[in-house]
Amino acid sequence: MRIRIVDAFTDRPFSGNPAGVLLLTGAHSFPDDTWLQNVALEVNHAETAFAHPLPEGAEADWALRWFTPATEVALCGHATLATAHVLHATGAHQGPVRFATRSGVLVATPAGDGSVTLDFPTAPLTRVDPPGGLAEALGAEPLTVLDTGPNVGDLLVEVDGEKTVHGLAPDLKALAAHSERGVIATALAEDPARGHDYVSRCFFPNVGIDEDPVTGSAHTALAPFWSERLGRAALTGLQASPRSGRVRTELRGDRTLLTGRAVTVIEGDLLA
Secondary structure (H helix, E strand, C coil), X not given: CEEEEEEECCCCCCXXXXXXXXXXXCCCCCCXXXXXXXXXXXXXXXXXXXXXXXXXXXXXXXXXXXXXXXXXXXXXXHHHHHHHHHHHHHCCXXXXXXXXECCEEEEEEECCCCCEEEEEECCCCEECCCCCCHHHHHCCXXXXXXXXXXXXXXXXXXXXXXXXXXXXXXXXXXXXXXXXXXXXXXXXXXXXXXXXXXXXXXXXXXXCEEEECCCHHXXXXXXXXXXXXXXXXXXXXXECCCCCEEEEEEEECCEEEEEECEEEEEEEECCX
């Protein structure tokens, strides 16, 4: 069984967000959850994606699930992008691909320039009061705090500038108490001429990820937040992790388009 490591939301190896991808091409259902979780733990990246083809006439082309090293998640952008990349690169699927997931049917559409656009549900944002202790846990004073709804499961926290986002060194144990998955910290870009409109970093201690390199699902919350603030539907976000990556976003009401590239870095056989 072939397994691949794909760097997503980048066009260069060793940047963006790495994901494991396992295509179960001969299967009609997923293996036991314990096995899936053990494979994700062995891969030990933020997410490992598992996909199997669906029969003709089904609501989608492939079924797709995502696991961190610690748990299954309801929505993952970079591993979906990585899976679409592998499907197209290997010829297992051509053209737009529909994935049946815990978050509904998600569509990934390849473009001639090598990029892939994901059609994801827009996160519903609800403004909330900053929880007690959040500023101390994050290491910065929140300007705005929003709940991102059940699919994303984060707090979206605006801080006072791009330099503040870059300099964050949160207390992860304390931060874990404030949301289901974690915290998205964001700020307006200091210089949009550098190719991005806003910056973010994502800390997910509750699912075993101290800092996620580039988070597609977080941009379903970042896109409506910054599109309303800036008055534009199409924006580019820079996730300022050590690996870094850019996500092009386009807000379309209750759907958000996420566009990026991916590159396969490792391919091998899974023997277990």
